Amino acid sequence: MPGSTPASLSADAPTSVGAPLVAAPAAGAAAPAVPRKRQRFSPWQEAWRRFRRHRLAVASAVVLLLMVAAIAIGPLLWTVPINEIDFASKLEGPSWAHPLGTDDLGQDVLARVLYGGRISLAVGLAAMFVAIFVGVLVGAVAGMSSGRLDALLMWLADLFLSLPQLPLLLLVIYLFRDSLKAVFGPEGGIFVMIVIVIGGLRWMPSARLVRAQFLSIREKEFVEAARALGASKVRQVVQHILPNALGPVIVAATIDVAAAIIAESTLSFLGLGFPPDIPTWGRLLADAKDYLDIAPHWALASGVAIFLTVLSINFIGDGLRDALDPRRVI
Amino acid sequence: MAETLLDIRGLKTWFKTDDGMVRAVDGVDLRIERGETVGVVGESGCGKTVTARSVLKLIDMPPGRFEDGQILWQGRDLIPLPQDEMNKVRAREIAIVFQEPMTSLNPVYTVGDQIAEVIAQHQKLNKKQALEGAAEMLRLVNIPNPQRRIHDYPHQFSGGMRQRVMIAMALSCRPKLLIADEPTTALDVTIQAQILELMQEMKERFGMAIMLITHAMGVVAETCQRVTVMYAGKVVEEAPVRELFGSPRHPYTQGLIRSIPRVDRAATHKERLEAIPGTVPSLLEPPPGCRFAARCRFVTEVCTRAMPTMKEVSPGHFVRCVL
Numbered sequence: 001m002p003g004s005t006p007a008s009l010s011a012d013a014p015t016s017v018g019a020p021l022v023a024a025p026a027a028g029a030a031a032p033a034v035p036r037k038r039q040r041f042s043p044w045q046e047a048w049r050r051f052r053r054h055r056l057a058v059a060s061a062v063v064l065l066l067m068v069a070a071i072a073i074g075p076l077l078w079t080v081p082i083n084e085i086d087f088a089s090k091l092e093g094p095s096w097a098h099p100l101g102t103d104d105l106g107q108d109v110l111a112r113v114l115y116g117g118r119i120s121l122a123v124g125l126a127a128m129f130v131a132i133f134v135g136v137l138v139g140a141v142a143g144m145s146s147g148r149l150d151a152l153l154m155w156l157a158d159l160f161l162s163l164p165q166l167p168l169l170l171l172v173i174y175l176f177r178d179s180l181k182a183v184f185g186p187e188g189g190i191f192v193m194i195v196i197v198i199g200g201l202r203w204m205p206s207a208r209l210v211r212a213q214f215l216s217i218r219e220k221e222f223v224e225a226a227r228a229l230g231a232s233k234v235r236q237v238v239q240h241i242l243p244n245a246l247g248p249v250i251v252a253a254t255i256d257v258a259a260a261i262i263a264e265s266t267l268s269f270l271g272l273g274f275p276p277d278i279p280t281w282g283r284l285l286a287d288a289k290d291y292l293d294i295a296p297h298w299a300l301a302s303g304v305a306i307f308l309t310v311l312s313i314n315f316i317g318d319g320l321r322d323a324l325d326p327r328r329v330i
Numbered sequence: 331m332a333e334t335l336l337d338i339r340g341l342k343t344w345f346k347t348d349d350g351m352v353r354a355v356d357g358v359d360l361r362i363e364r365g366e367t368v369g370v371v372g373e374s375g376c377g378k379t380v381t382a383r384s385v386l387k388l389i390d391m392p393p394g395r396f397e398d399g400q401i402l403w404q405g406r407d408l409i410p411l412p413q414d415e416m417n418k419v420r421a422r423e424i425a426i427v428f429q430e431p432m433t434s435l436n437p438v439y440t441v442g443d444q445i446a447e448v449i450a451q452h453q454k455l456n457k458k459q460a461l462e463g464a465a466e467m468l469r470l471v472n473i474p475n476p477q478r479r480i481h482d483y484p485h486q487f488s489g490g491m492r493q494r495v496m497i498a499m500a501l502s503c504r505p506k507l508l509i510a511d512e513p514t515t516a517l518d519v520t521i522q523a524q525i526l527e528l529m530q531e532m533k534e535r536f537g538m539a540i541m542l543i544t545h546a547m548g549v550v551a552e553t554c555q556r557v558t559v560m561y562a563g564k565v566v567e568e569a570p571v572r573e574l575f576g577s578p579r580h581p582y583t584q585g586l587i588r589s590i591p592r593v594d595r596a597a598t599h600k601e602r603l604e605a606i607p608g609t610v611p612s613l614l615e616p617p618p619g620c621r622f623a624a625r626c627r628f629v630t631e632v633c634t635r636a637m638p639t640m641k642e643v644s645p646g647h648f649v650r651c652v653l
Contacts, residue, residue: 043438043483221434228386228428229448229499230420232413239447243438 050323057319060312067309071117080108082115082279094297101297103287109301112279117305119274120261120281123194124309127260130199132253135206140237142207143214154211157204165201166266172197173272190274198263206252213245220244247324254317258310265306281306334404335507335539336362336385336424341399343377343384346392353613354380356563357399359640360541362507367533367540369554369571371547371586375610377563378543382509385541386426387416422452425500429512431493435484441468442480445499452503467498470535471528490521494528501532508533509541514549526553547590551575556646559583562610562621565640569647579649581626582606620651 052058080098085105094101100109142153173193180189217223223240231239265282267273269289274280281302288299343355355377362368370378383389385401387408401408403419411419428434436444445467446460455463461480468476471494484492493513500508510529514522530553533540542554550557550571557574559567559582567580578584585606608625611617619634620626626633632652640648 221428221430222436224388225426225428225434225496225499226436228388228420228426229503230417230422230452232417235451239439240436244436 047320047323051319054319054322056315057322060315060319063308064312064316067117067305067312068121071114071121074114075111075118078111078114080111082111083107083277100301101295103284103295103298104291109284109298112284113281113301113305116279116281116284116302117309119191119278120264120306121309123191123198123264123280124257124261126191126195127199127202127263128253128256130195131202131256131260132206132249134200134203135252136210136242136249138203139207139210140214140242143211144218144233144237144241146215150211154208157207160201161204163201168201169197169263169267170270170272173267186275187278194264194267194273198260202256202259202263206249206256209248209252210245213248214241217241217244248321250324251317251321254313254320258313258317261306261310261313333364334361335364336360336541337400337402338381338385339400339402341381341384341401342397343380343389343394344397345394347614350614353563353616355384356613356616358560358563358565360558360565362539362541364506365533365537365539366556367542367554369550369557370541370543370560371545371550371557372560373545373610375613376560377613378545378560379511381560382426382511382541382543385509386420386424387411388426418452421448421500421503421505423505424507424509425503425505426509426511427493427496427500427513429515431489431496431516434496435487435492437484440481440483441487441495442482445480445495445502448499449502463502464498467502468495470501470532471495471498473498490517490524493517493521493525497525497528497532501536501538504536505538507539507541509543511543512545513542514546515544522549529553547586559586562616563613564621564637564650565648566622566651567647567649568640569649573644573647579643579647580622580651581628582622585625 084107086102086107087105089098089102098108098110100113103109103112138153138157142150176193177190180193183189184192218236218241223236226236226240261281264273264280265285268280268282269286271286273282276283284302285299285306288295288302292299338358338360341355341358341360342353345352345354358377358381360368360370360381370381372378380389380394384396385403385408389396396409399409403423408416408419435441439447442461442464445464446457449455449463449467450457450460453460453463465476465480468479473479473491473494479487484495487495493516497513508529513529514525517525526549529540529542532538540553542550544550554571557567557569557571558565559574559580561582567574567578567583569579574583575587578587585604588604589606591603606625611621611624617623617634619636620638623629623633630652638650638652640650642648
């Protein structure tokens with residue numbers, strides 16, 4: 001304590017001690033004078049506040065939004081047709097007429113990348129929804145029904161995880177391509193099939209995640225309290241358990257979008273995705289691979305698009321994980 | 331005599347484990363009348379909580395199982411009742427408040443929404459009316475600024491406040507019986523007193539009965555009219571509260587009362603606090619005799635041979651001991 005030593009009793013001591021003492025009531029008086037708006041944070045606002053602290057994730061979100069905006073309104077502004085063949089200007093590098101150059105048929109690469117992005121992102125999102133829907137459903141049923149059904153469902157998940165994915169994809173596509181084409185048309189049929197195949201082979205991780213979440217959350221006191229106050233099983237799951245299990249699922253979902261885009265690219269690269277005349281990022285890359293030495297801009301355009309999208313989605317997932325994890329202090 | 335609300339007769343709730351049947355509740359009789367507060371006391375692991383949860387059928391089955399007995403709620407046995415019928419009894423007739431206020435509220439909803447959910451579910455009101463009901467309940471449990479607080483999330487409340495919210499939620503449908511499962515154990519002493527006072531107040535306002543489960547004998551002396559002492563899944567003594575503290579008959583009850591810390595004596599008399607030696611026996615294969623025999627200082631040869639029966643030593647005072 002300053003007051004315990006004689007030195008601090010010198011003339012300047014009262015002022016130095018007194019100054020904050022005077023300042024404190026002044027500040028205290030000022031605070032109630034201004035009616036303080038009480039901060040109310042819902043869990044989502046809190047998550048958003050934490051997400052904003054993650055700079056890489058915010059930057060990625062901006063990049064992704066720009067990409068989405070570009071593929072959504074880009075084809076409306078850049079009205080060059082995607083399939084205008086012009087052999088006179090084939091394999092040209094970037095120019096004002098063709099900002100990203102042309103391909104081996106003289107088609108405009110920018111137009112094709114913009115259009116391809118629509119399909120690639122749509123496939124990614126749709127496949128993610130399929131994977132998450134199936135995963136949450138299976139995981140929730142398994143998590144609530146411990147016992148035989150749980151064991152059976154997890155055995156099924158293990159079975160699916162152990163299947164070699166690529167050969168299975170190829171097989172399924174060979175088997176069902178034509179019948180789906182007949183029902184949904186050539187483009188729609190392939191879309192539905194690819195979404196189902198990619199989503200249907202990616203539900204296992206989210207199912208396991210949801211099951212693990214359910215197993216721990218359903219033992220929480222607030223679920224028991226809800227049960228004690230007469231909440232039915234469905235209400236317990238929908239109102240109390242699922243909202244609390246959602247954080248990790250959202251993170252898994254972002255990763256799934258990226259993985260589905262890659263998977264679609266892989267399929268297209270192998271020539272098994274959409275018909276050759278429909279550009280997707282993977283298809284563009286596949287077509288460009290033979291001209292890597294003479295026209296690298298072609299492969300780069302779609303490659304960079306895939307790279308940026310997947311990278312930014314992964315960073316966003318990273319940021320979401322930090323933002324939604326209550327144990328992490330940000 | 332007042333109307334009997336709850337009458338538990340010979341309840342046996344057993345749990346199947348890999349080692350055999352755990353007889354957590356092994357033939358419990360308990361009666362609660364309209365408007366009275368009954369204390370259920372005993373050490374950890376003696377079956378108090380399982381008894382309480384059995385009443386609301388909150389026991390996981392399996393591994394739990396009602397082996398025998400009846401739970402008569404106003405004359406109707408709850409044990410064979412199907413799930414949806416049981417959900418109508420919960421909250422509307424019997425409500426429960428748990429020990430842990432910190433985790434008993436769902437962190438993702440505002441407290442108003444949570445109380446309103448219970449109200450809307452049982453009383454067929456719309457969302458707005460239910461929220462008004464929630465604010466009214468918060469006001470009743472003395473939470474300041476209820477209109478504003480209903481929009482707050484559980485993490486914005488302190489432990490004592492959350493327990494008030496839990497009580498508000500439990501009472502939102504005006505139950506006839508409130509089961510309080512160690513409602514004050516997780517709170518500090520001044521808050522404990524407030525919560526007990528609040529429960530007393532609510533009891534008088536709504537005329538409900540309370541089944542107060544606790545291991546704090548002081549709390550029992552303060553609030554209850556009748557006390558049931560449980561040991562190792564059995565009721566060992568039952569008496570009006572004055573009688574129990576004035577002349578405890580079972581050696582276990584005597585031990586419990588002696589082990590109450592006394593602030594006044596500890597400071598002046600340098601006495602050591604007395605404890606009951608040993609622990610609650612395994613409920614897997616209980617020995618045939620009195621469950622307390624191994625720890626009893628008056629144990630005789632008779633005690634280990636057969637379980638003593640409940641006998642009435644004075645009006646309303648029952649004890650399960652040969653002495």
